[in-house]
Amino acid sequence: MEIEVVTAKSSKKVASLTAHPTTTIRELKLQLHSNKKAPKPERICLRLEPKGRALSDSETIKNLQLKYGSKLYYKDLGPQIGWKTVFLAEYAGPLGMYLWLYQRPWLFYGDVDAKMDSVAQWAAVFWSIHYVKRLLETLFVHRFSHATMPLMNLFKNCSYYWLFAAYVSYHVNHPLYTPPSSMKFIIGSAIFILCELGNLSIHIALRNLRPPGTTVRKIPVPTGNPFTLLFNFVSCPNYTYEIGSWIGFTILTQCLPAGFFALAGAYQMTVWALGKHKSYKKEFSDYPKCRKAIIPFVL
Ligand SMILES: NC(=O)c1ccc[n+]([C@@H]2O[C@H](COP(=O)([O-])OP(=O)(O)OC[C@H]3O[C@@H](n4cnc5c(N)ncnc54)[C@H](OP(=O)(O)O)[C@@H]3O)[C@@H](O)[C@H]2O)c1
Numbered sequence: 001m002e003i004e005v006v007t008a009k010s011s012k013k014v015a016s017l018t019a020h021p022t023t024t025i026r027e028l029k030l031q032l033h034s035n036k037k038a039p040k041p042e043r044i045c046l047r048l049e050p051k052g053r054a055l056s057d058s059e060t061i062k063n064l065q066l067k068y069g070s071k072l073y074y075k076d077l078g079p080q081i082g083w084k085t086v087f088l089a090e091y092a093g094p095l096g097m098y099l100w101l102y103q104r105p106w107l108f109y110g111d112v113d114a115k116m117d118s119v120a121q122w123a124a125v126f127w128s129i130h131y132v133k134r135l136l137e138t139l140f141v142h143r144f145s146h147a148t149m150p151l152m153n154l155f156k157n158c159s160y161y162w163l164f165a166a167y168v169s170y171h172v173n174h175p176l177y178t179p180p181s182s183m184k185f186i187i188g189s190a191i192f193i194l195c196e197l198g199n200l201s202i203h204i205a206l207r208n209l210r211p212p213g214t215t216v217r218k219i220p221v222p223t224g225n226p227f228t229l230l231f232n233f234v235s236c237p238n239y240t241y242e243i244g245s246w247i248g249f250t251i252l253t254q255c256l257p258a259g260f261f262a263l264a265g266a267y268q269m270t271v272w273a274l275g276k277h278k279s280y281k282k283e284f285s286d287y288p289k290c291r292k293a294i295i296p297f298v299l
Contacts, residue, residue, distance in 0.1 A: 001068040003061070005032065008050045008073040014038065019061045026057035028072070038074065042148045045075040053279070056145065058215050080148035087138040090157045094165030095131040099124065101169035112175045119179035123172050123253045126192055127165075130245065133200060141203050145215035164264070168257045180254035188252025195244035201227035202238035219284050232288075233296035235277040239269035240294055270294055 005014040005028075015037040017028050029041035038044050045054045048064065050073045055064065066072075102124045104112050171177065179185070205228045209218045220235075222228040230237035246262035270293070277293035292299055 001061075003028065003066060004069060004071050005037075005046070005074050006071055008045075008047060008075045011050070011073075014074050019066070021060065021062035023061050024057060025055045025059050029057070032074070039076060040080075042080045043077050045077050047073045047075070049073065056215060077150050079151040081151045081154055083144050083146055083149050084138055086149055086154050086157060088135060089154060090161050091131050091134045091138065093158055093162040095128060095135075097162050097165040098127050098131075098169040101166060102173050104173060104175070108170060109173075109175060114175040116173070117177060117179045119185055119253065120172050120177055122185075122189070123249070123255075126189070126249060126252070127169075130196060133196065137200070137203050141207050143207055143210045143212065145210075145217075160264075164257075164261045168255065168261055171257045172253050172255050178254070180252065184254060185252050188248045188250070191248030192245050192252060193248075195241040195248055198227040198230065198241035199238050199245065201225045202230070202241060205231070206238070217283070219280065219287060230296070232291070234273075234292050234294055235280055236269070236273040236294050239273050240296075243269060243294075270299065274299075 001019055003017045003019045005017060006012060007014060015032060015035055017031050019028065025046055026041060028046065029038070029044045032038040032044060033041055041057075047054060052073070055072075101108060102120075104116075180188070205223050205225070206220060208223070209220055210216050220231050222231045227241075228237070230240060234240055243262065243266045246258070246265055250258040250262050273294035277291070281287050
């Protein structure tokens, strides 16, 4: 059969492709590229609607219920960069930036001889644990379904993480920094540590859902690890735990910029969680009805 590919922007014809029921989206992308109608498959996005979701490479003509003459909408995603490269740059930056300011460079603070408070020292330890964990997860835990992402994301994501790291670190390590009470420090630290363990547990559970070398997606369910019980209540418990970590960090440092970082991350992760929750419900007819997206019983 023939499938028509048109541009997502103006519905202008790009090519007519030959397909069989078992032909995958990846194979159609390769056809477009070998016919010199489009750049490399990694740059190509194909959709069922002009503004619909990007079809995954493993989907087939049959499971998308495409027929003779069906249309696919094409978008060039622009230059690409390795997903892992972006994540590594994204996470190494805030680690380096935070620790650099932790040393109170003359450039920012002038000549300082005030002793650093032990809370600021612990904050540097917690911050480092979080980003070293993320770096190690990127290298050894996550099984991503995409190898690349648009190059622009590198600049967008790095600016967000690097600038926020500088903003938070500047205030926590400032010679005039006022630490919280011991009680607040203990409560904040406990929340931070528990949420970091929860976040790691969810990432391991997600890894184990996907066989190596595949892009399989399954309905996530709790495993033997008690931290994963949150899957009974929300679709993206890793985001719930991540927000919890930053709330903990804000309490333990009593620092307003850390609170702004927690708020910005919570907003972004809520938007993503709502989108992922919607996709789960669409993709799996047996998806648990009682689950929310990110906040149990609420959202
Ligand atoms: N502080 C902040 O502002 C902020 C913002 C965003 C993220 N983060 C942190 O970064 C972490 C990773 O973020 P993310 O957005 O990449 O998380 P994610 O979308 O939940 O994905 C984590 C990993 O699990 C895989 N996965 C997700 N659902 C799956 C399923 N149903 N079946 C099989 N595999 C599945 C993903 O593969 P795919 O490649 O297929 O998605 C990815 O490799 C978050 O958990 C959070 O800790 C922090």
